[in-house]
Amino acid sequence: MIEKYESVTGGCFCGAVRYAAEVNLHDAYYCHCQACQKLTGSPATVGVLVRPGTLSYTKEEPRFFQSSPFGKSGFCQNCGSPVIWMSPEDEEWANVYVGSLDHPENVVPSKHDCVESQLPWHKFADDLPRNRSDDDPELMKMWAKFGLSHDGKPL
Numbered sequence: 786m787i788e789k790y791e792s793v794t795g796g797c798f799c800g801a802v803r804y805a806a807e808v809n810l811h812d813a814y815y816c817h818c819q820a821c822q823k824l825t826g827s828p829a830t831v832g833v834l835v836r837p838g839t840l841s842y843t844k845e846e847p848r849f850f851q852s853s854p855f856g857k858s859g860f861c862q863n864c865g866s867p868v869i870w871m872s873p874e875d876e877e878w879a880n881v882y883v884g885s886l887d888h889p890e891n892v893v894p895s896k897h898d899c900v901e902s903q904l905p906w907h908k909f910a911d912d913l914p915r916n917r918s919d920d921d922p923e924l925m926k927m928w929a930k931f932g933l934s935h936d937g938k939p940l
Contacts, residue, residue, distance in 0.1 A: 790836045795886040796844070797861035797868055803844035804868065806881065807836040811893045813883055815909070818899035818918070824850075824858050825867050825882070828907040831894060832870065832880035840869075840879060855927050 791810055796803035813833040821830040847859030847868050859869040871879035883889045897903070897915045918924055 790839075791891075793881075793886055793888070794843070795868065795881060797847075797864055797866035797885065799861060799864035799866070801845045801863045802842070802847045802859075802861045802866070802868055804840060804842050804881070806841070807839035808833045808881065809836070810891050811895065813892045813894045815894055815897040815913075816899055817897060817901075817903040817907075819902050820852055820856070821899075822902070822904075824852055824870075828904045829897075831883040831892065833883055833886075833892060835869075835879045835881060837877035854932075855930070 789809060789811065790807040792805065793808050793810070794803070794805050810833065813831055815829045815831055817829045822828060824830075845861075848862040849857045849859050851873060852858045852870070855872060855874070856870055857873045858867055859871070860867045866885065867882055868885040869879055869881050883892045886892065894911075894913060896913050897909065898921070899918050900915045901917045901919075
């Protein structure tokens with residue numbers, strides 16, 4: 786993985802929500818979790834982590850929905866486009882949805898996460914690492930903090 790942050794801009798479909806941030810375009814990831822599937826209406830999302838302290842909104846801010854005990858999703862209240870996911874406790878931990886970037890073609894995914902929820906018909910012809918939720922110690926620690934098991938369900 787290349788450790789290089791680049792300045793990006795992006796926003797929602799109608800242009801009401803706009804942001805600027807620094808992200809590592811070479812460290813994007815596919816997320817196959819059921820929450821991402823439901824929040825975006827897609828079989829998987831592609832997100833890229835935002836460098837802490839670099840996110841700013843240049844037009845309207847998104848409206849947030851508490852999508853889990855440890856996450857909130859930001860979307861445009863006009864057109865409904867999802868643009869960001871972040872921790873409700875620590876707004877320094879956030880990722881933007883790659884489709885909301887002005888230049889998503891510059892993104893290079895590096896892995897697949899939460900593959901235990903991958904839909905069987907959604908196939909990828911790549912050799913990227915595939916990680917189960919319970920393979921991620923940080924995710925397990927965060928879920929345990931909120932009384933959730935390895936699959937995000939209550940203990």
